[in-house]
Amino acid sequence: xxxxxxxxxxxxxxxxxxxxxVIIFSLSFFLAVWGNFINMSHNFLNLNRxxxxxxxxxxxxxxxxxxxPLREKIRDLEKSFTQKYPPVKFLSEKDRKxxxxxxxxGFVGSHLTDKxxxxxxxxxxxxxxxxxxxRNVEHWIGHENFxxxxxxxxxxxxxxxxxxxxxxxxxxxxxxxYNPIKTLKTNxxxxxxxLGLAKRVGARLLLASTSEVYGDPEVHPQNEDYWGHVNxxxxxxxxxxxxxxxxxMCYAYMKQEGVEVRVAxxxxxxxxxxxxxxxxxxSNFILQALQGEPLTVYGPGTQTRAFQYVSxxxxxxxxxxxxxxxxxxxxxxxxEHTILEFAQLIKKLVGSGSEIQFLSEAQDDPxxxxxxxxxxxxxxxxxxxxxxxxxxxxxxxxxxKELEYQANNQYIPKPKPARIKKGRTRHN
Ligand SMILES: NC(=O)c1ccc[n+]([C@@H]2O[C@H](COP(=O)([O-])OP(=O)(O)OC[C@H]3O[C@@H](n4cnc5c(N)ncnc54)[C@H](O)[C@@H]3O)[C@@H](O)[C@H]2O)c1
Numbered sequence: 001x002x003x004x005x006x007x008x009x010x011x012x013x014x015x016x017x018x019x020x021x022v023i024i025f026s027l028s029f030f031l032a033v034w035g036n037f038i039n040m041s042h043n044f045l046n047l048n049r050x051x052x053x054x055x056x057x058x059x060x061x062x063x064x065x066x067x068x069p070l071r072e073k074i075r076d077l078e079k080s081f082t083q084k085y086p087p088v089k090f091l092s093e094k095d096r097k098x099x100x101x102x103x104x105x106g107f108v109g110s111h112l113t114d115k116x117x118x119x120x121x122x123x124x125x126x127x128x129x130x131x132x133x134x135r136n137v138e139h140w141i142g143h144e145n146f147x148x149x150x151x152x153x154x155x156x157x158x159x160x161x162x163x164x165x166x167x168x169x170x171x172x173x174x175x176x177x178y179n180p181i182k183t184l185k186t187n188x189x190x191x192x193x194x195l196g197l198a199k200r201v202g203a204r205l206l207l208a209s210t211s212e213v214y215g216d217p218e219v220h221p222q223n224e225d226y227w228g229h230v231n232x233x234x235x236x237x238x239x240x241x242x243x244x245x246x247x248x249m250c251y252a253y254m255k256q257e258g259v260e261v262r263v264a265x266x267x268x269x270x271x272x273x274x275x276x277x278x279x280x281x282x283s284n285f286i287l288q289a290l291q292g293e294p295l296t297v298y299g300p301g302t303q304t305r306a307f308q309y310v311s312x313x314x315x316x317x318x319x320x321x322x323x324x325x326x327x328x329x330x331x332x333x334x335x336e337h338t339i340l341e342f343a344q345l346i347k348k349l350v351g352s353g354s355e356i357q358f359l360s361e362a363q364d365d366p367x368x369x370x371x372x373x374x375x376x377x378x379x380x381x382x383x384x385x386x387x388x389x390x391x392x393x394x395x396x397x398x399x400x401k402e403l404e405y406q407a408n409n410q411y412i413p414k415p416k417p418a419r420i421k422k423g424r425t426r427h428n
Pocket of ligand 1: 102104109126127129130131132133151153166167169170171175190209211267268270
């Protein structure tokens, strides 16, 4: 606009002289240069703006890159704060009990923990993690009604409780034979300590005894009046005699100190969270079938066993604890099968092509084991309800998952990728 006004003004003022021509030319030249300068500075400003925009975008994307992992961490933290627990009943102060479960991180103990927690009680699990593991009760960690204490029952324990389920003891032959002296200490000194605690705080104690107190029985099926047939110096004696003396201690405390005791003689139990390599027949067969290995039967396979599913046992333990039955009670499933039948059934349920292999008989392996549960039925109104195949399918599912975890190392935290700083070499 300025250029045009000036030109018009000049033309109107100028005569046809040479000087005028020079002036006009100079003016036009000056104005042209001025115009170009203005254009160039516009272009320069635009260029500058676009470079700045690009730079801003790059900075933004860098910030986003740095912030994204932080956002993810915050999400994880939020998730951990809002951890979901299995549903828990609300119990009034009057009905809610403070319950101690020794060996509560083990196979049976963890299922008992689940039941008592879901019933609304306050549960303290004490375990030295010899055969138990934190994963069995990890779904309760952090819950206001739950506490996990790493403690060996061979040492005294001072807490305030209303009921004690005393389960701490290795239960499978390879585990209890691993350190027979420790097994004896756990079952004797450990039981004395728990009875001492029960006496001090006025708690009721339930002892998880075993059908092994009947040894290699001469009567069949075994009822609670049978005194047993145990070899006191055999390889199983540390466990069998340990449990027998634990029972003796319970009744000594009951008679002498007035402690309320309950004694459950538990027969073979199976289910999820049982030990994969504990050498017991159900876990052996399931693992072998899943891995396509031969199912190993010791002896001719005609020896019998009766297996109960773990939820049946847990219901029996709770019923016994809350009953007024202070004499020993058998808890087991009387449905008897030969070992060979078990092998065939598990093979079928797994859908395995494994063969059945017969090996020489194990020492002191009882030939027959079947509970007489008349007393439990009569006095507790309890009997097993889970069909064998249903229970076995659950155990097979659990073992299959465990094998998958092992194969994928799922429970081993993956190492985080190292953050390498530019221009620096790392020395590991
Ligand atoms: N599972 C069965 O078939 C069966 C049969 C008969 C009796 N029982 C009895 O039931 C109870 C539980 O058996 P399970 O099959 O769950 O066995 P398990 O080995 O899975 O559980 C035993 C628990 O006790 C803990 N423990 C062992 N010694 C301890 C100590 N000194 N101090 C603290 N904790 C200790 C272990 O770490 C483990 O968590 C045992 O007393 C066992 O004798 C089980």
